[in-house]
Amino acid sequence: xxxxxxxxxxxxxxxxxxxxxxxxxxxxxxxxxxxxxxxxxxxxxxxxxxxxxxxxxxxxxxxxxxxxxxxxxxxxxxxxxxxxxxxxxxxxxxxxxxxxxxxxxxxxxxxxxxxxxxxxxxxxxxxxxxxxxxxxxxxxxxxxxxxxxxxxxxxxxxxxxxxxxxxxxxxxxxxxxxxxxxxxxxxxxxxxxxxxxxxxxxxxxxxxxxxxxxxxxxxxxxxxxxxxxxxxxxxxxxxxxxxxxxxxxxxxxxxxxxxxxxxxxxxxxxxxxxxxxxxxxxxxxxxxxxxxxxxxxxxxxxxxxxxxxxxxxxxxxxxxxxxxxxxxxxxxxxxxxxxxxxxxxxxxxxxxxxxxxxxxxxxxxxxxxxxxxxxxxxxxxxxxxxxxxxxxxxxxxxxxxxxxxxxxxxxxxxxxxxxxxxxxxxxxxxxxxxxxxxxxxxxxxxxxxxxxxxxxxxxxxxxxxxxxxxxxxxxxx
Amino acid sequence: xxxxxxxxxxxxxxxxxxxxxxxxxxxxxxxxxxxxxxxxxxxxxxxxxxxxxxxxxxxxxxxxxxxxxxxxxxxxxxxxxxxxxxxxxxxxxxxxxxxxxxxxxxxxxxxxxxxxxxxxxxxxxxxxxxxxxxxxxxxxxxxxxxxxxxxxxxxxxxxxxxxxxxxxxxxxxxxxxxxxxxxxxxxxxxxxxxxxxxxxxxxxxxxxxxxxxxxxxxxxxxxxxxxxxxxxxxxxxxxxxxxxxxxxxxxxxxxxxxxxxxxxxxxxxxxxxxxxxxxxxxxxxxxxxxxxxxxxxxxxxxxxxxxxxxxxxxxxxxxxxxxxxxxxxxxxxxxxxxxxxxxxxxxxxxxxxxxxxxxxxxxxxxxxxxxxxxxxxxxxxxxxxxxxxxxxxxxxxxxxxxxxxxxxxxxxxxxxxxxxxxxxxxxxxxxxxxxxxxxxxxxxxxxxxxxxxxxxxxxxxxxxxxxxxxxxxxxxx
Numbered sequence: 001x002x003x004x005x006x007x008x009x010x011x012x013x014x015x016x017x018x019x020x021x022x023x024x025x026x027x028x029x030x031x032x033x034x035x036x037x038x039x040x041x042x043x044x045x046x047x048x049x050x051x052x053x054x055x056x057x058x059x060x061x062x063x064x065x066x067x068x069x070x071x072x073x074x075x076x077x078x079x080x081x082x083x084x085x086x087x088x089x090x091x092x093x094x095x096x097x098x099x100x101x102x103x104x105x106x107x108x109x110x111x112x113x114x115x116x117x118x119x120x121x122x123x124x125x126x127x128x129x130x131x132x133x134x135x136x137x138x139x140x141x142x143x144x145x146x147x148x149x150x151x152x153x154x155x156x157x158x159x160x161x162x163x164x165x166x167x168x169x170x171x172x173x174x175x176x177x178x179x180x181x182x183x184x185x186x187x188x189x190x191x192x193x194x195x196x197x198x199x200x201x202x203x204x205x206x207x208x209x210x211x212x213x214x215x216x217x218x219x220x221x222x223x224x225x226x227x228x229x230x231x232x233x234x235x236x237x238x239x240x241x242x243x244x245x246x247x248x249x250x251x252x253x254x255x256x257x258x259x260x261x262x263x264x265x266x267x268x269x270x271x272x273x274x275x276x277x278x279x280x281x282x283x284x285x286x287x288x289x290x291x292x293x294x295x296x297x298x299x300x301x302x303x304x305x306x307x308x309x310x311x312x313x314x315x316x317x318x319x320x321x322x323x324x325x326x327x328x329x330x331x332x333x334x335x336x337x338x339x340x341x342x343x344x345x346x347x348x349x350x351x352x353x354x355x356x357x358x359x360x361x362x363x364x365x366x367x368x369x370x371x372x373x374x375x376x377x378x379x380x381x382x383x384x385x386x387x388x389x390x391x392x393x394x395x396x397x398x399x400x401x402x403x404x405x406x407x408x409x410x411x412x413x414x415x416x417x418x419x420x421x422x423x424x425x426x427x428x429x430x431x432x433x434x435x436x437x438x439x440x441x442x443x444x445x446x447x448x449x450x451x452x453x454x455x456x457x458x459x460x461x462x463x464x465x466x467x468x469x470x471x472x473x474x475x476x477x
Numbered sequence: 478x479x480x481x482x483x484x485x486x487x488x489x490x491x492x493x494x495x496x497x498x499x500x501x502x503x504x505x506x507x508x509x510x511x512x513x514x515x516x517x518x519x520x521x522x523x524x525x526x527x528x529x530x531x532x533x534x535x536x537x538x539x540x541x542x543x544x545x546x547x548x549x550x551x552x553x554x555x556x557x558x559x560x561x562x563x564x565x566x567x568x569x570x571x572x573x574x575x576x577x578x579x580x581x582x583x584x585x586x587x588x589x590x591x592x593x594x595x596x597x598x599x600x601x602x603x604x605x606x607x608x609x610x611x612x613x614x615x616x617x618x619x620x621x622x623x624x625x626x627x628x629x630x631x632x633x634x635x636x637x638x639x640x641x642x643x644x645x646x647x648x649x650x651x652x653x654x655x656x657x658x659x660x661x662x663x664x665x666x667x668x669x670x671x672x673x674x675x676x677x678x679x680x681x682x683x684x685x686x687x688x689x690x691x692x693x694x695x696x697x698x699x700x701x702x703x704x705x706x707x708x709x710x711x712x713x714x715x716x717x718x719x720x721x722x723x724x725x726x727x728x729x730x731x732x733x734x735x736x737x738x739x740x741x742x743x744x745x746x747x748x749x750x751x752x753x754x755x756x757x758x759x760x761x762x763x764x765x766x767x768x769x770x771x772x773x774x775x776x777x778x779x780x781x782x783x784x785x786x787x788x789x790x791x792x793x794x795x796x797x798x799x800x801x802x803x804x805x806x807x808x809x810x811x812x813x814x815x816x817x818x819x820x821x822x823x824x825x826x827x828x829x830x831x832x833x834x835x836x837x838x839x840x841x842x843x844x845x846x847x848x849x850x851x852x853x854x855x856x857x858x859x860x861x862x863x864x865x866x867x868x869x870x871x872x873x874x875x876x877x878x879x880x881x882x883x884x885x886x887x888x889x890x891x892x893x894x895x896x897x898x899x900x901x902x903x904x905x906x907x908x909x910x911x912x913x914x915x916x917x918x919x920x921x922x923x924x925x926x927x928x929x930x931x932x933x934x935x936x937x938x939x940x941x942x943x944x945x946x947x948x949x950x951x952x953x954x
Contacts, residue, residue, distance in 0.1 A: 027594065029544045030551075031581065032572075036594055039539035039609060046540065062516035063523065067506045068545075068583075068614055068630050069567075074507075090546075091571040092583065095509075095629075096618030097564055104508065106545075106569065106583070117504065117513055132516060137545055137614065141573030152572075153545050 033152030043285035084204020115238030148265035156260035195448025277341025419444035429460035510629030520762035561681020592715030625742035633737035672925025754818025896921035911939035
């Protein structure tokens, strides 16, 4: 793995695909727009899953599994939904050697089939709320694809809940948005802006779509998770009705929300550098790699024994690997693990062994600045502290980067300049025409209308009308 | 959940589907042959996954993810494979509104697409072995379906490994078979017979298929997991070649192996009774339910406080639920949790509270025989011991049941009688004609040729020829 990736400054897009492949996260599949998630990439996804799943379960959600195939007629029942998803469908027309009477859609998302099941399961207010999540694969026939960010098939979780009142459903939608933020900030070390989508960017069939938006290393935005208040749209389409406490028949209020393998792409783009990946310790499949340094066979045996003691002191709390491969120089190994983004390297050489110490080298601080020598006696605490520091520092660095590249343009001209180099918070009147003009002339879109707004009003950055909210404009993935 | 299931003795098949639905494990989906795995059933599957995944990882396997869609031409590359799977394929012919140039098969199993990727990844003996597993959904267009046992779509793990030598690949195949046995015996409390499949029952494309076979409550056999030595069949079909240590180009040797959601069906059928499910403690989503018993509101508050203390003493080591629902009698709750198969119930009444004790009631021993009174002070140890005892007893009971219903017929007539009422171990000459005759005349098939055989020879139970091995004949799911 001595080969170098294309530098970020030369070609960010090539840097991204180089890193994904050279760090062994994923490979292209022999099917249009699909990828293979390789073991290292999948281990990262498993940690993302675990971090989210734990939070869902702690807030009363349960997992279930619904069919991959959806009758074509289901998709057509919610007017906006069919409009949004029709162009992206993969359709099964043959099963068991015979043409099917009704074609089956490979799920692009599961509101419809889950709505159908909920209508069977819900009769009374006592059957509510239903708080179900599903970990699954979905398929959307995308025109342009990119590893992890946009693939024909991807993995995700999709939560689908049903409630007796609109208030409760909205509360759920925001609870999940906060879980997504908490995961992004604390596990992925990615600062996000919580906000609601404009009408034009809303999920097909939603009343309100909420999102977390993150800034990537090239200053573009990435939608990293969405949470939708669906009102009674799907309840009406699929007849999810219940008898309330006054014995009145009511339609339920539903929500849906999802985070996908796209999150892996976000982690790569937010933290990586020209040496490759940098993984936040909480998500890293390998948090610490021990690289032993020896000159000859006699020394090798003794160093490996010493390294084994260090390993034993750290396990099982720390996820680590002792790289005892022969035939590779320490320098080669350093590069290899840097490419894979292992947050902390422990160097163990003859001098260290003599002095009962080891060298900790931070992935996020290359060179001498990131090296510390610690006595073996206190290595466990030192490593755990260092991993916590790296986790925090990665977040702070990403936050500072976003702040540096965030602008508050007051004029249309300033907006156009701002979106070419970062995020632009600007007054927006709420008119789709103003939004469309920006998109057409700059390719930037409204990423969200942030939930946390300073009070006040100001002139719309496009039309000048008095506006009550700022929107975040940016070019996006 | 006061409704009763159809008794096993009246109609085993209806009993099975009644239990699945009334214990809330699964529901029928609006797509032919598909099911919805409900939260309680999915929690059971999550525990099965965890038990297997832990064992795979402990033996050096890693998870990855390969595409759902397989180009149609891939399926056709291995002659036996295409013959076996062609009749069962679901085919995507339309994507993004357009007819596809090459139709895509929804994976029925992934040897082909994974073989294609391995041919890209493997160049040298240093790239071997590859020890990858995948948790995924697969689709087989089955004619007759049954909840969990045979559904059009099902969930499973499929391991796919590649090795430099045949010996190593065979060793892997048997390592996995032993993992499957270990999981079945120790987690699912299901005794299994390890053996190899006859040629007619072999996986399409395998050289040797190994299996674990279990006896269900109606004395039929269920194939609960398979592990296949694929020889070089898929390596040749997909060109998985490597330079060996002598710089010679060689085809790799591959294996594949899988356990599916069918395992849930096995757990239901092996342990359940006329009151519903009985779950082995290691897999039970809820291991213990605390049912408080009160007469009035004043007592209710005090009992709930006491029950809360019991709960606190047991968590988090024990997965438990305190059933504090109002408006349901204790007896109704007992039935409800019995239907769901919770292994241990803790009853907490006013008298128990006074005497600082609780009553433990075993799900697998209905009535007084299964009740024990234990002091609150020692409740944690008592509960953990009891769960371990239940786990062991369930296994012993299943083993005794299988032994009681296993026969060793020496004549063809005795074989025909034996397969009507259980498993038949009988000498078999290895001739497919003898096997076919049994199948045609009794519907029983050779489940496996057990790996553990008493030495010796005997006359084939069908044709009388000298035979070196016994086969297990049984009617099967």
